[in-house]
Amino acid sequence: MSEQGEFAVSPSIGGRHREIPEASVARLPVYLRALSGLAEAGHVTVSSEGLASAAGVNSAKVRKDLSHLGSYGTRGVGYEVDELVHHISNALGLTQRWSVVLVGVGNLGHALAGYGGFATRGFRIAGLVDADPSRVGEQVAGLTVRGIDELSEVVRTGDVSIGVIATPAGAAQEVCDLLVEAGVTSILNFAPTVLQVPDGVDLRKVDLALELQILSFHENRKSGVPAAMSS
Numbered sequence: 613m614s615e616q617g618e619f620a621v622s623p624s625i626g627g628r629h630r631e632i633p634e635a636s637v638a639r640l641p642v643y644l645r646a647l648s649g650l651a652e653a654g655h656v657t658v659s660s661e662g663l664a665s666a667a668g669v670n671s672a673k674v675r676k677d678l679s680h681l682g683s684y685g686t687r688g689v690g691y692e693v694d695e696l697v698h699h700i701s702n703a704l705g706l707t708q709r710w711s712v713v714l715v716g717v718g719n720l721g722h723a724l725a726g727y728g729g730f731a732t733r734g735f736r737i738a739g740l741v742d743a744d745p746s747r748v749g750e751q752v753a754g755l756t757v758r759g760i761d762e763l764s765e766v767v768r769t770g771d772v773s774i775g776v777i778a779t780p781a782g783a784a785q786e787v788c789d790l791l792v793e794a795g796v797t798s799i800l801n802f803a804p805t806v807l808q809v810p811d812g813v814d815l816r817k818v819d820l821a822l823e824l825q826i827l828s829f830h831e832n833r834k835s836g837v838p839a840a841m842s843s
Contacts (some may be wrong), residue, residue, distance in 0.1 A: 632703070636677040642667045643674070644700045651693050659690035671828070688745040700736075711738040713772045713796070715787050716779035717747050717757050720802060724778060727751040738770030743783065774798045781805040 646666035650658055650805040660678075664671040678685070681699050685691045701707055714725055717740050725740055740752055743760040750757045758766055765773065777784050777799060784803035791799055797812045801807055804822070809815045 632680045635750045640700050647697050648793040657690045706734040709734050709736050711736050711772045713739045713766050713771045714776045715741045721778040738772050739766035763790050764794040776800045778802045
């Protein structure tokens with residue numbers, strides 16, 4: 613499915629698959645994070661309004677998104693927090709641990725490899741790979757950096773299904789192709805470039821500079837200086 617596909621298919625619910633709009637899928641992790649915070653604070657139930665406030669969306673959107681998972685709310689009571697966490701985790705495939713290979717161990721790669729939040733959210737960094745011979749053998753976050761020629765072996769032995777690309781833009785498509793060739797079917801791209809993947813491979817892009825440029829646009833508007841006149 614393409615990165616901007618209209619529908620994503622959830623795991624089987626009630627013995628059949630449900631089609632969930634991609635926009636709703638993108639909000640499910642936000643709800644899960646908000647629910648985890650509510651659970652830690654001791655909340656047993658939460659209304660759609662309460663969850664909407666914690667997640668930063670409107671309550672109508674919450675109800676519509678959760679309706680794709682089935683009806684788990686109770687009128688006058690709301691949602692059982694633990695039960696909703698379970699259903700969202702199941703829909704996102706987080707009831708199992710996914711193995712990830714990270715390609716590109718520069719500054720960003722180091723930061724991603726050392727991020728402790730992956731493990732608590734159901735992901736395991738199974739391998740680190742880099743094309744720079746000077747980085748091969750380096751120890752990062754308890755893992756040894758392997759050469760790009762070992763990528764297929766890392767994917768096979770680590771049972772990897774998700775690849776993360778943190779390389780320079782010029783190398784990203786080649787790395788993407790190697791990941792697909794190795795059997796990786798989901799890719800998260802941090803390189804500032806558009807990648808092409810075959811059908812059956814899911815691609816997501818995170819462009820930090822692009823997000824900053826969008827914030828720059830809003831800051832420029834707050835300043836009252838017309839965008840066409842600013843330089």
